[in-house]
Every structure is written in structure tokens, then in C-alpha cells.
Amino acid sequence: MSTLQIPDVPYATEQTLKARAEREGKSLTAYVRDLLNEEAASPTLDEVMDKIATDEPIVYDPDFVRETMREGHW
Template identity: 50%
Template sequence: MTALTIRDVPDDQIQTLKVRAAQAGKSLQAFMQDLIAREASRPTMAEMMARLDRETTARVSAADVVAAIDEGRAGR
């Protein structure tokens, strides 16, 4: 596993993270690892759009649409 160092984090942000970690019953390190894992597991908008394109591509022709409309009208 790789170590990660983040420099120049403002003191007020560190204090906020320490408080949140304590409230969650975790060390700052464990809290930050969870935060990083959660962020890394969320897909980006581009990844979500690519997945949508892959999974929702309709293969319906204009003729299919017209036929379905005509069928619906005939059933009235």
C-alpha cells in the first residue's frame, strides 16, 4: 500500500476533520482512508454517461415507432 502525504492543509480544515473522525469513532487516518475510498468508488459524470450510453441504447427504428402508434390508435 502506498503512503500519501498532503502538504499545506489549513489548520482549521485539519481540526474539522479531526472532530469528524472523533465523532465517527475513528482515528484521523481511518477517517481519511474511508473518505478516499468513498470518493474513489463513486463514478464520475463522464463514467456514468458512458455507462448509460452502453446500457440504454435503444434499437428502435422510426418504422417501429409508427407501427406502435398505429397499433395504439387501432385499439381505441
């Protein structure tokens, strides 16, 4: 695991994050680490769009879609 240092964090931001961490019963380090992990786990819009662009098109039959919807399998 590596260490990440973030210089020039505004005082108000630090205080807000400390207060939120305290409310969750976490250290500031643990709280910010969780935020970073959540951010890294969520793809960006560009990443999603790149994935969609490389996916094979889905061919569908409109009659099959209508029948499936009628049967409540959607």
C-alpha cells in the same frame, strides 16, 4: 498499500476532520482513508456519461411499456 501525504491542508480543515473522526471513533487517518475510498468508489459524472455513450441503445416497444406500467411491473 501506499502512503499518501497531502501538504498544505489548512489548519481549520484538519481540525474539522479530526473532530469528525473523533465523533465516529476513528483516527484521522482511518476517517480520511474511508472518505477517499468512498470517493473512489463513486463514478464521476464524466465517467457515467462516457459509459452511457458506449452502451448499446435500448430498443423498446411503447405498447409493451404501457402494458407493463398498467400491470404495475415498473
